[in-house]
Structures are given as structure tokens and as C-alpha cells.
Amino acid sequence: MDAPSPRLLSVSARIGADLKAQIADGTYPPGSALPSTRALAAELGVSRTTVTAAYDQLIAEGYLETRPGSRTRVAAGLRPEPAPAASPVPPQRLSAFGQRILAMPASREPAKPAIDFRTGDLSGDDFPALAWRRALNAVLMRRPARLGYGDPRGLPELRTALQAYLWRARGLRCGLDQIIVVNGSQQGIDLCARLLVDPGDRVVMEEPGYGAARRAFAAAGAAIVPVRVDAEGLRTGDLASAGHARLAYVTPSHQFPLGGVLPVARRQALLAWAEACGATIVEDDYDGEYRFDMKPVEALLSLDRAGRVIYVGTVSKTLSPQLRLGYLVVPQALGEAFAEAKRLADRQAPGLEQAALARLLTEGGYERHLRQARRRNGERRAALLAALAESFGARVRVEGAAAGLHLVAWFEGVPAEREAAMASAARAAGIGIYPVGPLYHGADTRPDRAGLVLGFASSAPDTIRTGIRRLAAALKAA
Numbered sequence: 067m068d069a070p071s072p073r074l075l076s077v078s079a080r081i082g083a084d085l086k087a088q089i090a091d092g093t094y095p096p097g098s099a100l101p102s103t104r105a106l107a108a109e110l111g112v113s114r115t116t117v118t119a120a121y122d123q124l125i126a127e128g129y130l131e132t133r134p135g136s137r138t139r140v141a142a143g144l145r146p147e148p149a150p151a152a153s154p155v156p157p158q159r160l161s162a163f164g165q166r167i168l169a170m171p172a173s174r175e176p177a178k179p180a181i182d183f184r185t186g187d188l189s190g191d192d193f194p195a196l197a198w199r200r201a202l203n204a205v206l207m208r209r210p211a212r213l214g215y216g217d218p219r220g221l222p223e224l225r226t227a228l229q230a231y232l233w234r235a236r237g238l239r240c241g242l243d244q245i246i247v248v249n250g251s252q253q254g255i256d257l258c259a260r261l262l263v264d265p266g267d268r269v270v271m272e273e274p275g276y277g278a279a280r281r282a283f284a285a286a287g288a289a290i291v292p293v294r295v296d297a298e299g300l301r302t303g304d305l306a307s308a309g310h311a312r313l314a315y316v317t318p319s320h321q322f323p324l325g326g327v328l329p330v331a332r333r334q335a336l337l338a339w340a341e342a343c344g345a346t347i348v349e350d351d352y353d354g355e356y357r358f359d360m361k362p363v364e365a366l367l368s369l370d371r372a373g374r375v376i377y378v379g380t381v382s383k384t385l386s387p388q389l390r391l392g393y394l395v396v397p398q399a400l401g402e403a404f405a406e407a408k409r410l411a412d413r414q415a416p417g418l419e420q421a422a423l424a425r426l427l428t429e430g431g432y433e434r435h436l437r438q439a440r441r442r443n444g445e446r447r448a449a450l451l452a453a454l455a456e457s458f459g460a461r462v463r464v465e466g467a468a469a470g471l472h473l474v475a476w477f478e479g480v481p482a483e484r485e486a487a488m489a490s491a492a493r494a495a496g497i498g499i500y501p502v503g504p505l506y507h508g509a510d511t512r513p514d515r516a517g518l519v520l521g522f523a524s525s526a527p528d529t530i531r532t533g534i535r536r537l538a539a540a541l542k543a544a
């Protein structure tokens with residue numbers, strides 16, 4: 067669609083040209099309704115006749131359709147034109163931060179296959195829609211006299227509810243001012259990176275470890291220091307040779323991705339190391355609510371006497387990753403800095419959702435839902451373990467299945483280099499599997515056999531069984 071210069075067009079022709087461009091770029095997809103002529107005329111500050119003339123012209127050209135008594139729509143059969151490819155080099159000079167982000171390997175999500183073992187996704191069926199709607203309704207009925215900005219740390223009622231929940235569920239005691247409500251763990255980790263890491267600072271990360279955290283620290287300019295994990299989590303004996311660092315990011319309750327639970331002796335060693343080198347420990351307790359074959363473990367924070375640990379929690383595994391709600395428990399001395407950083411980032415987390423979560427927590431709905439979610443995910447986990455045993459037998463060794471919503475399947479005798487080919491063969495069969503390789507920072511630290519991180523929280527047990535059967539067939543044929 068070659069548009070003549072806008073200056074040469076009448077107002078109605080200009081409106082027509084803009085609408086055509088928006089149809090072409092998919093702003094108005096085929097079959098979608100356009101604004102009424104009255105509404106658009108009022109928005110654009112032109113007469114209704116002018117807008118009607120533009121619509122009539124597009125109807126005559128076949129872009130729009132109209133039926134008596136119904137809104138004017140984009141013709142159902144039209145196909146949006148693909149937008150011209152954006153230039154890979156932005157015309158503006160990026161900051162050092164921007165350049166670091168662009169230099170990282172792309173983390174764009176590929177299209178979701180029919181059966182997906184991606185970690186982090188939950189089943190839509192598990193969301194407690196009724197309880198959430200009741201909580202939201204109750205909050206909406208309160209009708210505050212004035213709508214304004216609140217405390218950047220979050221709604222006091224939610225922080226109070228979290229304070230009580232953290233004690234009930236995780237044995238944690240903390241002051242209200244230590245709790246900061248954030249938009250998911252990711253924002254919490256990002257705030258830690260902003261407030262505690264300068265370019266060039268050394269940051270200890272578990273190897274293998276959580277890519278999204280590693281990227282946040284690397285984006286802040288950190289020098290990543292990988293410290294290997296074993297079946298019990300971070301090998302704290304290796305910290306001495308890793309040297310001093312500004313910060314360490316750890317998942318002590320359930321190491322991501324290998325599933326180890328850090329024993330108390332290693333916890334003490336980690337805390338002692340942090341104290342000795344003045345480092346902060348970021349404890350990501352992302353799925354502490356899910357325990358299957360093991361007793362609940364205490365949070366690292368509860369052993370911290372020196373104020374070195376920042377605890378990160380989230381509802382992404384218990385309610386939904388779409389809510390973008392999480393919380394930090396920060397040392398008293400850092401409360402003010404975190405509150406101000408949160409205010410600068412986005413003023414505060416969304417108030418309605420915070421209030422609804424507070425209600426769910428105080429009225430018992432959250433823990434009721436958790437009991438159900440635990441049972442359902444226990445069934446999914448059992449289905450996955452049985453399906454892996456049935457399809458692969460001793461050729462697959464499972465690691466880290468005692469807790470959380472994912473496990474790691476190691477393929478004995480299959481070289482690590484095969485992981486990418488395995489993922490493409492599976493994808494061709496409509497199965498999404500995710501190799502463990504990209505979760506290692508260093509090429510020389512990873513085991514030489516192929517491994518997959520299999521998330522099981524988003525599919526029904528039957529779908530999981532079908533998925534593993536199809537995976538086995540696809541890998542055999544590949």
C-alpha cells in the first residue's frame with residue numbers, strides 16, 4: 067500500500083490511509099470491529115461526516131464490511147501484510163546496560179508446542195478462579211474515597227498477611243518494614259542487582275543455575291562466578307577458591323534445576339563466607355511450597371544472624387506467573403533503599419491484586435488452594451515418573467524429583483551434544499522439551515551426557531503420559 071504524502075490528502079482520505087495502514091499491520095485484524103463513526107469523530111476532533119466518508123471509501127475498496135444494525139468491520143477475508151523487518155541495529159546509541167542486554171543470547175520464547183514440558187508454566191485449570199474472583203469482588207466493593215499512590219513497599223494489609231504466612235509456612239520471623247511486594251521474583255532479583263552490584267563486581271551463581279537471574283546480574287555488569295552444585299546443592303567447599311564476591315544468588319530449598327536441598331552445614335558455611343567477604347546472599351525460594359518425598363526445609367534466612375540474606379518469594383508457582391506478584395524480605399538496614407528503588411521502578415505493585423492476595427491469605431483461601439495444587443501436582447509428578455520409567459527404563463536417570471514442579475532426566479550414554487537434536491526431533495512431534503545445557507554458564511562444567519529439565523505443572527497426567535510416549539518414539543526415530 068503506497069500512501070501518497072499526507073499533506074496532499076483531504077482529512078477523510080488521511081483517516082482512510084491511516085486505517086489501511088493499521089489494517090495492514092494487524093492493529094485491526096480481519097473481522098474486528100472499528101470504532102463507531104461517532105466515537106472516532108469525537109476522538110479525532112473532526113465531523114462525523116468526515117469519518118463516514120473515510121469508512122465509505124474503504125468499504126468501496128473492499129477493506130471494510132458493513133451489515134445493517136452491526137458495527138463496521140474489517141473484511142473477514144483480508145490478510146494483514148507482514149511488517150517490514152526492523153533494522154537489527156537501533157539508530158540511537160544504547161547505554162552500556164542496553165548494549166550488555168543486546169549482546170546476550172536471545173531469550174525469546176519459541177511458539178508453544180501441543181504438549182509442553184516447559185518449567186514455570188502452570189495449568190490454567192488449577193487457578194482458583196472462584197476464590198480469586200470473590201477476593202477481587204470484595205476489594206472492589208470497598209470503593210475507597212480517593213485513588214492515589216501508596217507505599218512502594220506494598221499495601222500494609224498484604225505485607226501483614228505475608229508476615230503471618232511466612233511464619234506459618236516457612237518459619238520466618240521478620241518486621242513489616244522488611245517486606246517489599248514486587249512484581250514477581252524477577253523484579254526482586256533485578257532490584258537486588260541494581261542496588262547491590264556495580265559493573266565489574268563478582269557475583270556467585272550456582273552452576274548450573276537459573277538463567278533469568280544470571281542475566282539480570284550480567285545486565286548490571288556483574289562478572290559471573292559459577293560455583294558448581296552437586297546432589298546437595300551449592301558446593302560451598304568451592305567458595306574459598308572462587309574468592310571474594312559482592313553477592314551470591316542461591317536456591318537452597320530446591321536447587322534450580324538439579325533439585326538438591328542444601329544441608330545445614332553448607333548453609334552455615336555459605337553464611338560464614340558471606341560474612342567474611344561482606345557479600346549479600348539472595349535466597350530464591352521459588353517453589354518452597356511443593357514438597358513430595360521430603361519434609362519441608364527451613365529457609366536460609368532463618369539461620370541468618372548477620373543480616374546478609376535477602377529472601378525472594380513469589381506466587382508464580384502457587385497461583386499464576388501472570389499475576390506478577392512476589393515479595394522480598396530484606397535486612398532492616400536495606401529496607402529504605404529497596405523501597406526507594408521500587409518507587410523509581412514502578413511506584414508500587416498493582417493495588418487491586420495486592421489487596422485480593424491479602425484477602426486470600428487472611429481468609430485461608432490461599433492455603434486451601436495450595437493443598438489442592440500440591441495434590442494435583444503430586445499426581446502429575448507421579449504420572450511423569452511412571453511414564454519415564456515405562457518408556458526409557460534404566461536409560462534415564464531422574465534427579466531432583468523430591469520437591470518442586472520440575473525434574474531433570476539424564477539420558478545415560480547419550481552425549482550432551484545430542485541435546486539440541488533431541489529437542490528438535492521432539493518439537494517436530496509436537497513435544498516441547500528443554501535441554502539442561504543452556505543452564506550451565508561454562509562449557510567445561512557440564513556433565514557429558516544429555517539432560518532435560520522437564521516441568522510437569524501445566525499438563526494433565528494423561529497428557530504427560532502421552533507426551534513421554536511420543537517423546538520416546540520421536541527420539542528413537544531421530
Ligand SMILES: Cc1ncc(COP(=O)(O)O)c(C=O)c1O
Nearest residue numbers: 186250251252276322352380382
Ligand atoms: C528459579 C526460579 N526463580 C523464580 C521463578 C519465578 O519467577 P517470577 O516470580 O518472576 O515469575 C522461577 C520460575 O520458573 C524459577 O524457576
